[in-house]
Amino acid sequence: MEYTYKYPHPAIATDCVVFGFDGYELKVLLIERGCEPYKGMWAFPGGFMRIDESAEQCAMRELVEETGLKLTYMEQLGAFSGVYRDPRERVVSIAFYALVKSSEVNGGDDAAQAQWFSVDKVPQLAFDHDYILREAMKKLRQAIHFNPIGFDLLGESFTMPQLQRLYETILGVQFDRRNFQKKMMQLGLIEPVEEEQPRYYGAHSEMKSYDIGVLFREPTSFLQMSRPTDDSEDQQTMGRKGRKFHFNKEKYDEMKKKGTFRIEF
Amino acid sequence: MEYTYKYPHPAIATDCVVFGFDGYELKVLLIERGCEPYKGMWAFPGGFMRIDESAEQCAMRELVEETGLKLTYMEQLGAFSGVYRDPRERVVSIAFYALVKSSEVNGGDDAAQAQWFSVDKVPQLAFDHDYILREAMKKLRQAIHFNPIGFDLLGESFTMPQLQRLYETILGVQFDRRNFQKKMMQLGLIEPVEEEQPRYYGAHSEMKSYDIGVLFREPTSFLQMSRPTDDSEDQQTMGRKGRKFHFNKEKYDEMKKKGTFRIEF
DNA sequence: GCAAAAGTGTTTCGTTTACACCCATGC
DNA sequence: GCATGGGTGTAAACGAAACACTTTTGC
Numbered sequence: 001m002e003y004t005y006k007y008p009h010p011a012i013a014t015d016c017v018v019f020g021f022d023g024y025e026l027k028v029l030l031i032e033r034g035c036e037p038y039k040g041m042w043a044f045p046g047g048f049m050r051i052d053e054s055a056e057q058c059a060m061r062e063l064v065e066e067t068g069l070k071l072t073y074m075e076q077l078g079a080f081s082g083v084y085r086d087p088r089e090r091v092v093s094i095a096f097y098a099l100v101k102s103s104e105v106n107g108g109d110d111a112a113q114a115q116w117f118s119v120d121k122v123p124q125l126a127f128d129h130d131y132i133l134r135e136a137m138k139k140l141r142q143a144i145h146f147n148p149i150g151f152d153l154l155g156e157s158f159t160m161p162q163l164q165r166l167y168e169t170i171l172g173v174q175f176d177r178r179n180f181q182k183k184m185m186q187l188g189l190i191e192p193v194e195e196e197q198p199r200y201y202g203a204h205s206e207m208k209s210y211d212i213g214v215l216f217r218e219p220t221s222f223l224q225m226s227r228p229t230d231d232s233e234d235q236q237t238m239g240r241k242g243r244k245f246h247f248n249k250e251k252y253d254e255m256k257k258k259g260t261f262r263i264e265f
Numbered sequence: 266m267e268y269t270y271k272y273p274h275p276a277i278a279t280d281c282v283v284f285g286f287d288g289y290e291l292k293v294l295l296i297e298r299g300c301e302p303y304k305g306m307w308a309f310p311g312g313f314m315r316i317d318e319s320a321e322q323c324a325m326r327e328l329v330e331e332t333g334l335k336l337t338y339m340e341q342l343g344a345f346s347g348v349y350r351d352p353r354e355r356v357v358s359i360a361f362y363a364l365v366k367s368s369e370v371n372g373g374d375d376a377a378q379a380q381w382f383s384v385d386k387v388p389q390l391a392f393d394h395d396y397i398l399r400e401a402m403k404k405l406r407q408a409i410h411f412n413p414i415g416f417d418l419l420g421e422s423f424t425m426p427q428l429q430r431l432y433e434t435i436l437g438v439q440f441d442r443r444n445f446q447k448k449m450m451q452l453g454l455i456e457p458v459e460e461e462q463p464r465y466y467g468a469h470s471e472m473k474s475y476d477i478g479v480l481f482r483e484p485t486s487f488l489q490m491s492r493p494t495d496d497s498e499d500q501q502t503m504g505r506k507g508r509k510f511h512f513n514k515e516k517y518d519e520m521k522k523k524g525t526f527r528i529e530f
Numbered sequence: 531g532c533a534a535a536a537g538t539g540t541t542t543c544g545t546t547t548a549c550a551c552c553c554a555t556g557c
Numbered sequence: 558g559c560a561t562g563g564g565t566g567t568a569a570a571c572g573a574a575a576c577a578c579t580t581t582t583g584c
């Protein structure tokens with residue numbers, strides 16, 4: 001079966017830049033190419049768009065097919081339309097980026113050849129995917145000011161240091177612990193997870209240690225991601241206990257509706 | 266001559282959302298469609314991408330062909346890939362937006378059917394261009410925080426009230442004159458145009474009116490745009506005299522290189 | 531002449547930054 | 558027990574917002 005047009009039509013493909021966070025590093029999901037061109041190199045999950053689906057649908061379908069990761073939301077990064085970006089034929093790629101919770105990062109069992117790479121240790125990629133990755137990082141850094149997207153990268157509950165490390169990793173800067181917490185709390189989007197007993201009475205309190213109640217907290221789940229490179233020393237230094245917070249989605253939706261979200265750093 | 270593929274390929278088109286500013290309103294450039302579909306309706310300039318050009322090149326070429334406007338820079342808005350957005354065949358459109366100086370807005374002589382519309386008075390558009398316009402406006406409002414794009418919409422020199430009106434129009438808010446000026450001057454991107462004599466001695470100065478020098482200023486050029494709707498009362502209230510400023514492109518480039526530009530409102 | 535626009539500084543307030551000590555954890 | 562991480566408040570500095578009066582312009 002063949003399809004004929006009066007004028008040449010490029011093919012349209014999608015690519016997904018999926019970011020994850022293991023508590024220490026920002027990761028990106030790659031697949032190893034099983035066929036030419038660029039066979040054996042790493043690339044973003046993605047594939048050709050079908051005639052009866054939108055680019056968004058295509059991106060999500062391909063992501064499931066290639067990595068087992070099922071997402072409901074992706075943000076478009078843009079179209080990449082360089083004339084020679086694919087050696088086979090003219091291919092315009094519409095790229096998306098997405099953020100996934102750390103808990104989902106090992107779900108991809110379909111994904112024999114899918115792996116997470118630290119964004120700092122990404123190998124040379126197929127096609128123009130190096131360029132696409134740089135653009136995705138740029139967009140991510142920008143987007144984080146207008147959307148509390150950080151929370152998409154964390155699990156159900158998280159500690160303040162985890163959240164801070166996430167922001168520091170994405171933005172490449174360091175924050176003062178106390179000021180960071182204040183800023184985050186001022187947003188009104190996160191609240192402490194209720195505990196049976198107070199963790200301890202604060203340094204400025206009159207209460208003394210002998211009055212501390214029993215601590216009822218589950219151990220922090222160690223965030224894990226598959227490791228592409230085993231030579232890296234285990235820097236999974238996360239997992240210390242700490243007061244947990246969770247994200248209030250209702251307030252976020254409300255804020256998003258009004259378009260008032262804004263965070264400065 | 267025909268082009269045959271093993272799988273169906275959508276067509277790829279580009280659309281240009283070109284913004285202009287007449288000193289009072291934010292305008293957008295539209296063309297009247299001369300053929301089906303949507304014949305007689307207004308739409309963004311644009312057209313089908315050739316096989317040997319990138320989307321950026323296509324957008325600029327089509328803009329020249331249809332409106333006579335030659336631009337060197339456009340920002341990509343994104344790809345619009347709804348399955349039914351074009352009744353003829355499957356067409357994916359890559360949209361761009363651009364800002365033009367007020368002086369260029371009447372240059373399009375090729376453009377018999379091209380006209381500027383106030384963004385508040387845009388008629389119903391062809392295809393999904395209403396949606397594209399909304400997205401472009403969103404992007405414009407966001408972009409203005411990270412780029413001094415406002416200056417692309419103004420001429421060689423401008424008065425502070427003009428600049429302020431521009432920002433107020435785009436963002437839909439009002440600013441205090443004095444604080445706005447302070448903020449703009451703090452950026453270090455604009456400087457007063459040298460004058461032979463001071464305009465007058467300020468209110469807080471010891472000097473009095475009898476000491477005022479001769480004023481050497483050209484009359485402010487009245488910014489003009491073709492008017493699509495003649496029923497609108499003439500609100501071309503611009504053109505009062507005032508101290509002029511100009512934009513320091515070198516400092517802007519320097520700032521952009523460092524990535525430090527940021528303006529808060 | 532008059533109404534509306536434009537030019538100019540200072541004070542107040544809120545936000546951001548800088549900073550220190552004690553407790554908890556994991557080895 | 559010791560080193561590191563984590564939890565908490567306050568004071569100083571900075572930046573943003575509020576605000577009034579005079580001159581200029583265009584009718």
